[in-house]
Amino acid sequence: MNPVDPGVPENLVNPHIVLTKSMLKYLKQTSPWLRFIGTLGYIFCSISVVGGIIFLVAISADYGLADELGDFPAEIAGLFYILLGILLFFPSRFLHKFGEKIRRFLDSNSGEDLEQAFKHNKSLWKYIGIICIIIIIVAPFLFFFTAIGILVN
Numbered sequence: 001m002n003p004v005d006p007g008v009p010e011n012l013v014n015p016h017i018v019l020t021k022s023m024l025k026y027l028k029q030t031s032p033w034l035r036f037i038g039t040l041g042y043i044f045c046s047i048s049v050v051g052g053i054i055f056l057v058a059i060s061a062d063y064g065l066a067d068e069l070g071d072f073p074a075e076i077a078g079l080f081y082i083l084l085g086i087l088l089f090f091p092s093r094f095l096h097k098f099g100e101k102i103r104r105f106l107d108s109n110s111g112e113d114l115e116q117a118f119k120h121n122k123s124l125w126k127y128i129g130i131i132c133i134i135i136i137i138v139a140p141f142l143f144f145f146t147a148i149g150i151l152v153n
Contacts, residue, residue: 027102034099041092045085052081087131094124 019027056078101117104110 038096045088048085
C-alpha cells in the first residue's frame with residue numbers, strides 16, 4: 001500500500017506517467033462541455049424551484065388549479081418540482097467545477113488543479129450512485145403503494 005494514501009495500492013502510483021498531447025487535447029475538448037452541461041443544470045434547477053414555488057402559490061391562491069388535478073394532492077406536485085431542483089443542483093455543481101478545474105489545469109499546469117478536477121468528478125459519480133441506490137430502495141415501495149391505491153379505488 002501507498003504510505004501517503006493507504007487506499008491506493010503502491011503499484012498504481014507512478015510519478016513517471018505524464019499526460020500525453022492526446023490526453024491534454026481530450027481534456028481541453030471536454031472542459032467546455034462539462035461547464036455547458038453544468039450551466040444548463042443550474043438553469044433547469046432554478047426553473048424547477050421557481051416553477052414549484054409558483055405552483056404552490058397558485059394553489060394557495062386557489063386559481064382552480066387544484067380542481068384540475070382531481071384527487072391528486074396538488075401541493076405534492078409543487079414540492080416535487082422544488083425537490084427536483086434541489087437534487088439537480090449538486091450534479092450540476094460537480095460537473096461545472098470539474099470542467100472549470102480542467103480549464104484551470106490546462107492554463108496553469110498545476111497538479112493541484114488536476115487533482116481538484118478529479119475530486120469533483122469523483123463527487124459527481126458518488127452522488128449519482130447514492131441517488132441510484134435510493135431509487136432502487138424506494139421504487140418497489142412506490143409500485144406497491146400505487147398498486148394498493150389502484151385496487152382500493
